[in-house]
Amino acid sequence: xxxxxxxxxxxxxxxxxxxxxxxxxxxxxxxxxxxxxxxxxxxxxxxxxxxxxxxxxxxxxxxxxxxxxxxxxxxxxxxxxxxxxxxxxxxxxxxxxxxxxxxxxxxxxxxxxxxxxxxxxxxx
Ligand SMILES: [Zn+2]
Numbered sequence: 810x811x812x813x814x815x816x817x818x819x820x821x822x823x824x825x826x827x828x829x830x831x832x833x834x835x836x837x838x839x840x841x842x843x844x845x846x847x848x849x850x851x852x853x854x855x856x857x858x859x860x861x862x863x864x865x866x867x868x869x870x871x872x873x874x875x876x877x878x879x880x881x882x883x884x885x886x887x888x889x890x891x892x893x894x895x896x897x898x899x900x901x902x903x904x905x906x907x908x909x910x911x912x913x914x915x916x917x918x919x920x921x922x923x924x925x926x927x928x929x930x931x932x933x
Contacts, residue, residue: 834867835867835868835869838860838864838865838867838868839868839869841860841864841868842860842864842865842868842870842931845859845860845899845930845931846930846931849928849929849930850928850930853928856900856903856929857898857900858898858900859898859899859900859901860898860899860931861895861896861897861898861899862888862891862893862894862895862896862897862898862899862902863895863896865888865899865931866888866889866895869933870888870931870932870933871887871888871889871932871933872885872886872887872888872931872932872933873885873886873888873899873902873903873906873929873930873931873932874929874930874931874932875903875906875928875929876928876929877908877910877911877919879908879910879911879919880908880910880911880914882908882910884906884908884909885932886902886906888902888931899929899931900929903929904920906920907919907920908920
């Protein structure tokens with residue numbers, strides 16, 4: 810029997826392979842978010858399908874920026890404090906966002922539910 814443990818023989822390559830997977834996933838998530846942002850900026854939708862909350866966080870995107878069609882201002886929400894499943898598509902999050910200014914003016918929680926026309930993008 811050899812004296813080297815499996816850890817000594819294979820440990821490095823197993824860890825290196827796992828690291829490559831992590832890097833590739835991060836890269837893929839990043840590209841998916843970039844593609845979604847591009848579509849939102851260029852065509853203003855459709856917002857679905859969209860990457861998931863987990864994808865956005867893994868890619869290093871910590872915020873969702875939503876432009877309110879009521880008043881043209883931007884609202885930003887931090888993705889890492891949301892109590893939602895990591896599998897939630899990020900386009901679903903915008904439905905829960907209400908505009909503070911518009912809500913105050915209108916006297917009720919103003920949420921824009923139009924699918925197209927508004928601009929929502931993920932931010933780092
Ligand atoms: Zn507004």
